[in-house]
Amino acid sequence: MQRHRAIILSLLATLALAGCMRSGPTAMISRPGELDSMAYAASPRPGAAYGPDYQLDAGDRLRVVVYGQEGLTNTYTIGPGGTITMPLIGAVPARGRTPSGLAAAITGRLRNGFIRDPSVAVEIDSYRPFFILGEVAAPGQYPYVPNMSVESAVAIAGGFSPRAKRDSVILTHPEGASSVRAAVPLGTPLSPGDTVMVGERWF
Known part of the structure; x- marks a missing residue:
C-alpha cells in the first residue's frame, strides 16, 4: 500500500514539474542590429x-466637401507651411491634425459669420x-x-x-x-x- 502511494505521489510530482516547465517565460535572443x-x-x-488617427502634413492632398456649398468643395494640397487655403476663410492650419480635426476647424471658421450650420468632411485624396x-x-x-x-x-x-x-x-x-x-x-x-x-x- 505504501509502495503504491509512493508511485502515485511520484507521478503527481512529475506532472507538476512538467507544467511549470511549460508555463515558464520564453527568452528572446536578439541578433546584433535588431534592437x-x-x-x-x-x-x-x-x-x-491610415484610419482616423492619421496626422496630416505638407504634401498631403485632401478632398474637402462642404455639403451644399459647391464653391467651397474642392481638392486642396497642404503647403510647405502646413496649411490649406480655402475661399472665404483663407489659410487653415492642417499640419498635425487628423482629417476629422481639420474638418472641425473648417466648420468653426465657416460658422463664424459665413454659413449658419456648415457640414464639412475631409478625406485624403493622396498621401x-x-x-x-x-x-x-x-x-x-x-x-x-x-x-x-x-x-x-x-x-x-x-x-x-x-x-x-x-x-x-x-x-x-x-x-x-x-x-x-x-x-x-x-x-x-x-x-x-x-x-x-x-x-x-x-x-
Whole structure:
C-alpha cells in the first residue's frame, strides 16, 4: 500500500514539474542590429490603412466637401507651411491634425459669420510622397501608396545598385517636430513622408 502511494505521489510530482516547465517565460535572443529595428517598430506609427488617427502634413492632398456649398468643395494640397487655403476663410492650419480635426476647424471658421450650420468632411485624396536615397538605380521622391514596404520602395526606385547593402536600410520617420531613425529590414512598412537610405556594402 505504501509502495503504491509512493508511485502515485511520484507521478503527481512529475506532472507538476512538467507544467511549470511549460508555463515558464520564453527568452528572446536578439541578433546584433535588431534592437534599432525593434525600437522603431515600437514607436507610434499610422496603420497601413491610415484610419482616423492619421496626422496630416505638407504634401498631403485632401478632398474637402462642404455639403451644399459647391464653391467651397474642392481638392486642396497642404503647403510647405502646413496649411490649406480655402475661399472665404483663407489659410487653415492642417499640419498635425487628423482629417476629422481639420474638418472641425473648417466648420468653426465657416460658422463664424459665413454659413449658419456648415457640414464639412475631409478625406485624403493622396498621401505625401516618400523619399529614397543612396544605392538604388533612381533615387528621389515618389508618390506613396498604402501598404507599401521598404522592399516595394526599393523596387519603385529601380532596384538596388550593384554596391547596395541588401539586408537592411536606414529609415527615417517623422514624428511631429522630430523624427525616428533606425536600421530596419526590407519588410518594414513604409509611411507617408518617410525617407529610405540604402547604404553601400563594404565587401
